[in-house]
Ligand SMILES: NC(=O)C1=CN([C@@H]2O[C@H](COP(=O)(O)OP(=O)(O)OC[C@H]3O[C@@H](n4cnc5c(N)ncnc54)[C@H](OP(=O)(O)O)[C@@H]3O)[C@@H](O)[C@H]2O)C=CC1
């Protein structure tokens with residue numbers, strides 16, 4: 001691969017499945033990212049990534065703070081983002097890129113008074129750990145990047161676009177985020193509660209619930225100024241269930257691994273918006289409260 005012209009220092013907080021996958025893509029493009037982890041002393045993180053049938057070794061420097069970093073990819077679970085970023089000393093010039101499922105962290109960070117530029121993404125590049133240091137890419141997806149207030153891509157975007165497969169700037173990130181949020185609000189709680197793969201949601205028994213839930217979510221999105229037709233959403237949910245038929249959703253994985261889920265930032269986000277607009281959404285509420293009740297054990 002040709003060396004890209006690079007003057008940024010890339011940091012990644014969250015050396016989990018997504019953070020390590022994106023780190024490997026940056027290394028492949030010779031961008032030399034560093035992991036940030038204030039919980040541990042400085043070290044090198046060594047791992048193997050299996051991508052497109054090839055295994056490659058990576059060794060990434062891990063530092064305890066964001067010193068020297070100019071672009072920070074935040075690959076944490078949604079519920080970790082505000083607490084962890086608030087605990088770090090972040091320079092004003094830092095660009096923050098949020099890479100997680102769900103919505104609500106942007107407002108939380110702005111509410112905390114963060115003055116840095118915060119970019120949002122909708123990411124479908126997927127990976128899972130086969131063992132502690134061996135990662136497998138499980139989905140060649142897409143990463144949409146945008147900013148809620150500006151349609152101009154930052155100067156470092158060309159490097160990210162060069163490094164990350166199917167990385168595209170959008171001047172309407174809100175539309176992409178709401179569609180992904182709605183898809184997750186259908187697939188994630190239903191697969192977690194029913195303990196099934198994504199593809200099983202295509203069976204007849206789930207269609208009435210899925211269709212009615214899509215109508216509710218569409219009403220909330222439209223009430224929030226986002227054009228999200230219920231039929232288009234239903235089709236998108238079906239398409240994702242087909243494409244990811246054998247996948248176990250991230251919420252189902254959280255259930256099986258006794259971890260807190262991201263429900264507050266998915267169905268909870270819809271529930272809050274529905275309540276503010278006095279839109280009755282009983283199916284979304286039931287799913288939200290059911291997973292929330294389970295999550296109390298893992299707060
Ligand atoms: N996995 C996937 O394929 C996909 C995931 N997503 C979304 O991307 C986001 C990240 O997911 P994923 O990578 O799977 O999640 P992981 O739980 O694998 O990654 C989160 C990482 O953050 C680390 N972390 C926790 N606290 C800190 C801290 N204080 N400082 C530094 N690092 C910390 C964790 O380390 P430790 O475990 O040591 O605590 C963990 O490695 C989620 O929102 C998920 O829904 C979206 C698309 C696909």
Ligand SMILES: CC(C)(CO)C(=O)C(=O)O
Nearest residue numbers: 187244247248249250251
């Ligand atoms: C699209 C989907 C449902 C794929 O599994 C996902 O994003 C998740 O599991 O969180």
